[in-house]
Amino acid sequence: MWKDVDEETWEDWHWQLKNRIHTLDTISKILVLTPQEEEGIKKSNGRLSMAITPYWLTLMDPNDPECPIRRQAIPLAEEFHFNNNEFVDPCAEDRDAPVNGLVHRYPDRVLLLATDQCAMYCRHCTRRRLVGEKQVHSLNSKTIDSAVDYIKSNKKIRDVLISGGDPLMLEDDELEAILKKVSDIPHVEFLRIGTRVPVTLPHRVTPALVAMLKKYAPLWVSIHFNHPKEVSKRCKLACDMLADSGIPLGSQTVLLKGINDKPYIMRKLMHELLKVRVRPYYIYQCDPVRGTAHFRTPVAVGINIIEKLRGFTSGYAVPTYVVDAPGGGGKIPVGPNYLISQDKGKHVLRNYKGKIYTYVE
Numbered sequence: 001m002w003k004d005v006d007e008e009t010w011e012d013w014h015w016q017l018k019n020r021i022h023t024l025d026t027i028s029k030i031l032v033l034t035p036q037e038e039e040g041i042k043k044s045n046g047r048l049s050m051a052i053t054p055y056w057l058t059l060m061d062p063n064d065p066e067c068p069i070r071r072q073a074i075p076l077a078e079e080f081h082f083n084n085n086e087f088v089d090p091c092a093e094d095r096d097a098p099v100n101g102l103v104h105r106y107p108d109r110v111l112l113l114a115t116d117q118c119a120m121y122c123r124h125c126t127r128r129r130l131v132g133e134k135q136v137h138s139l140n141s142k143t144i145d146s147a148v149d150y151i152k153s154n155k156k157i158r159d160v161l162i163s164g165g166d167p168l169m170l171e172d173d174e175l176e177a178i179l180k181k182v183s184d185i186p187h188v189e190f191l192r193i194g195t196r197v198p199v200t201l202p203h204r205v206t207p208a209l210v211a212m213l214k215k216y217a218p219l220w221v222s223i224h225f226n227h228p229k230e231v232s233k234r235c236k237l238a239c240d241m242l243a244d245s246g247i248p249l250g251s252q253t254v255l256l257k258g259i260n261d262k263p264y265i266m267r268k269l270m271h272e273l274l275k276v277r278v279r280p281y282y283i284y285q286c287d288p289v290r291g292t293a294h295f296r297t298p299v300a301v302g303i304n305i306i307e308k309l310r311g312f313t314s315g316y317a318v319p320t321y322v323v324d325a326p327g328g329g330g331k332i333p334v335g336p337n338y339l340i341s342q343d344k345g346k347h348v349l350r351n352y353k354g355k356i357y358t359y360v361e
């Protein structure tokens with residue numbers, strides 16, 4: 001479809017966005033769709049509509065409906081099957097929002113939802129209640145200002161996580177206006193951006209963007225990665241640009257059935273991340289958000305993945321597996337149990353191979 005597109009146009013992130021695939025008509029010319037995919041695409045008009053960058057499509061296997069890149073981007077009919085254990089807002093973010101677009105759950109840090117747009121809409125998105133309406137919402141500066149005022153008046157807040165949607169969907173000057181306002185607050189020590197753009201639209205990471213972000217150090221970037229295939233050459237270039245300008249990079253991964261629920265796939269992903277200077281940070285249990293049952297695994301699957309990583313590979317390649325507690329309890333780490341018993345200063349421990357050791361205090 002894009003064989004006549006020159007390199008410069010292909011590299012233009014605005015072109016990539018403008019040429020995203022939204023319709024059943026176009027996608028069915030590129031992929032042989034299954035009936036579940038066809039029904040899913042037809043029904044998913046509205047919030048979290050299908051939107052696929054040409055770049056993301058190049059990573060996709062056109063012949064395999066189980067392709068992990070494809071499954072994250074193409075809606076299935078299953079998204080419209082809801083069950084009783086699923087919620088619209090599973091982590092009760094709206095309840096913990098003192099002002100619009102700001103979630104204050106932990107004592108010293110807040111989550112600022114800067115936009116409702118993303119480059120590609122992930123079918124497992126936990127914020128699907130907020131994200132990706134068809135018409136583009138320009139940033140509401142009043143909303144941002146009241147969030148900034150809230151942070152100003154709460155001296156305990158030392159860490160501001162800017163997410164969305166995807167804050168890198170904003171133009172450089174729009175994003176900079178937010179970074180400036182937040183970093184000017186004397187008690188804010190640390191900024192972070194949560195994004196999937198280096199994975200779904202790496203062309204967005206331009207020299208100008210990187211130069212702008214660098215000015216707001218210490219600023220860390222957390223990138224949502226789910227599968228080793230996502231760490232392409234083009235993605236590596238984007239990560240290199242960020243890392244070369246001194247921006248520390250971390251990853252967040254959602255545990256997804258049939259996509260990354262095998263220990264060897266997760267191990268490969270974590271290794272690929274270290275190669276592009278991204279430190280694995282979290283693996284999330286897939287939240288019980290409405291219409292995502294087909295993506296969810298038992299919690300035991302996540303625990304087993306950590307069990308197969310810890311000790312068997314570099315400690316830097318082992319993220320923390322967390323369940324974001326339904327009802328708004330926050331992220332709770334779960335993992336293998338290495339402490340077998342504890343009594344009068346005597347600790348019975350097991351190592352990664354299952355051998356038992358005693359540590360006496």
Ligand SMILES: *Cc1c(COP(=O)(O)O)cnc(C)c1O
Pocket residue numbers: 103104105106109110111161331
């Ligand atoms: C995840 C999250 C944070 C950041 O948590 P860390 O464990 O510090 O990365 C902050 N606020 C909310 C509401 C969150 O969901």
Ligand code: SF4
Pocket residue numbers: 117118120121122124125126127128131164165166195196224
């Ligand atoms: S990038 Fe994040 S917010 Fe956007 S659709 Fe994907 S999971 Fe949701």
